[in-house]
Amino acid sequence: MIGRLLSRGQDVAGHFADKYGYKMQEFKPPVWGVVLVAITAFAYLLASFAIEYTFSHLIPSLVMVESTEAVLFEPIEKEDPDAIPDSKLEQELFLIKQQPITSSFCRTIKLLHSVGGFCARFRxxxxxxxxxxxxxxxxxxxxxxxxxxxxxxxxxxxxxxxxxxxxxxxxxxxxxxxxxxxxxxxxxxxxxxxxxxxxxxxxxxxxxxxxxxxxxxxxxxxxxxxxxxxxxxxxxxxxxxxxxxxxxxxxxxxxxxxxxxxxxxxxxxxxxxxxxxxxxxxxxxxxxxxxxxxxxxxxxxxxxxxxxxERSSRIRLIKTYAKGFFMQVALAMVFFTIVAGEVVLIIGPSKIMEFGCMGGVSAE
Structure with missing residues (x-):
């Protein structure tokens, strides 16, 4: 599927080059523009890897092994000494399962920071x-x-x-x-x-x-x-x-x-x-x-x-992977917007309008 997407991308690029290639060859991007886009791409790769490692590898592994702890509290003595205790009710009230640490990214990240600081995200x-x-x-x-x-x-x-x-x-x-x-x-x-x-x-x-x-x-x-x-x-x-x-x-x-x-x-x-x-x-x-x-x-x-x-752990694991996926999608959208702005800055609005007008004329 990835190969097919790349092939389609090449078709689109070739079609664009056939229509506007002679104009695009006249434009030479400045060195600072190339460096700017390269730095942005490198920053995206680093950020994407950081999210992938921490939220799609490290934290899911913690979810897979964490056990839900049950804490047993001693029952409070009843004020009425003649009251008959309900043993089943007491067990339900005082046997409490604590919320797993990995139930939220915030709690898990706080735990990691308490263990080894910021670098613990990459342990x-x-x-x-x-x-x-x-x-x-x-x-x-x-x-x-x-x-x-x-x-x-x-x-x-x-x-x-x-x-x-x-x-x-x-x-x-x-x-x-x-x-x-x-x-x-x-x-x-x-x-x-x-x-x-x-x-x-x-x-x-x-x-x-x-x-x-x-x-x-x-x-x-x-x-x-x-x-x-x-x-x-x-x-x-x-x-x-x-x-x-x-x-x-x-x-x-x-x-x-x-x-x-x-x-x-x-x-x-x-x-x-x-x-x-x-x-x-x-x-x-x-x-x-x-x-x-x-x-x-x-x-x-x-x-x-x-x-x-446990079933609750399975659901929590699926949610963890889903959150990591959407974080990657959001990151890609942010960097795509940044790169689009950089391209406008490098090429210039006038050049972009010129290419747009050419496309409109050709379409007619």
């Missing part, structure tokens, strides 16, 4: 960058060896190979600050054997959520429709294309929600179950996971990891 960044670069390098090498028919296999192999690095990232994110450098916190080979299977499961689920919608696009024939074909379509054919597109979008969200997301939740909770006993967590975590883990050598299974993940 685990060093191992994240190292793992991403290393995994990308190995993935390209593996992909060059494996036949094209095995698309996605290289990503699965890479994920399993570096499973310990990603578990170290989870441990750093959810635990209290440590004096040890991140490479000293990478789990041992014995831990790798415990998470190799769940990591492969999560990697397969992620590949399904990516490749299945792509396969639908290819099978539906939407990717093969050219601009000329769209012009010659009847209204019925246009409606069919729209329905196919809507169906693919719904399928994409469904695979993300019911395939990729549960697998990611299970893997993260399994990581948390293998956190060393001497390391404290920054959010309340039931280290026994509802009694499923009773020994230091035990760890959650995929089934137990999902079974112990």
């Amino acid at each position: 685990g960044l060093s191992v994240y960058v190292f793992s991403s670069v290393l995994a990308a390098s190995v993935n390209h090498s593996v992909a060059a060896i494996i036949p094209l028919s095995a698309i996605g296999i290289s990503e699965i192999i890479t994920a399993v190979l570096f499973a310990n690095l990603w578990m170290a990232w989870t441990h750093i994110v959810i635990s209290a600050p440590s004096e040890l450098p991140w490479f000293r916190r990478v789990p041992t080979y014995q831990s790798w054997k415990k998470i190799a299977g769940p990591t492969a499961y999560a990697a397969v689920a992620e590949q399904i959520s990516v490749l299945f919608p792509v396969g639908l696009i290819l099978v539906s024939g939407i990717a093969d429709i050219s601009p000329e074909d769209r012009k010659n379509m009847s209204s019925t054919e246009r409606h069919i294309v729209v329905l196919k597109t809507i169906g693919i979008i719904i399928t994409t969200f469904a695979t993300l929600l019911f395939v990729a997301l549960p697998a990611r939740v299970a893997l993260t909770r399994i990581h948390a179950s293998l956190l060393p006993e001497d390391q404290k967590t920054i959010v309340p975590v039931d280290r026994s996971f509802s009694g499923k883990v009773n020994d230091m050598d035990e760890h959650l299974t995929i089934r137990d990891a999902l079974k112990t993940f």
Whole structure:
């Protein structure tokens, strides 16, 4: 789909160049204008990455492992000594579940700041960058060896190979600050054997959520429709294309929600179950996971990891991802507006009016 969008962008750019290319070649943007746009683009990339890392990776991981604490208050003695206590009513009144810390971004950010200041928003960044670069390098090498028919296999192999690095990232994110450098916190080979299977499961689920919608696009024939074909379509054919597109979008969200997301939740909770006993967590975590883990050598299974993940936590996790997505959309709109203003400033209103008039004349 991204490739198709890029192709459409090239078509539009080529059409614009054919109409106004000779005029555009006459205009040479000033150096300060190029530098200004470059700085703005760089600032956008930094801001986008900051939002992506904090609100789409770090905070969701905390949501996946946080347990809802229940606080039991002692009942107040009744003024009437002859009154008969209602034990069921007292339990309902005084067994209170506290609101999770990750229920709002503000509370979570305040917690992170109390743990390590502003930089705590990026805790685990060093191992994240190292793992991403290393995994990308190995993935390209593996992909060059494996036949094209095995698309996605290289990503699965890479994920399993570096499973310990990603578990170290989870441990750093959810635990209290440590004096040890991140490479000293990478789990041992014995831990790798415990998470190799769940990591492969999560990697397969992620590949399904990516490749299945792509396969639908290819099978539906939407990717093969050219601009000329769209012009010659009847209204019925246009409606069919729209329905196919809507169906693919719904399928994409469904695979993300019911395939990729549960697998990611299970893997993260399994990581948390293998956190060393001497390391404290920054959010309340039931280290026994509802009694499923009773020994230091035990760890959650995929089934137990999902079974112990409460419905309220699932809803909170989906809301967290949705908020992060809309933050990215808002950021893109803001920077698009800024760049549009910079283009007007660089080119000048007179030039823009000239191009607009040319477009109007050509359209006639």
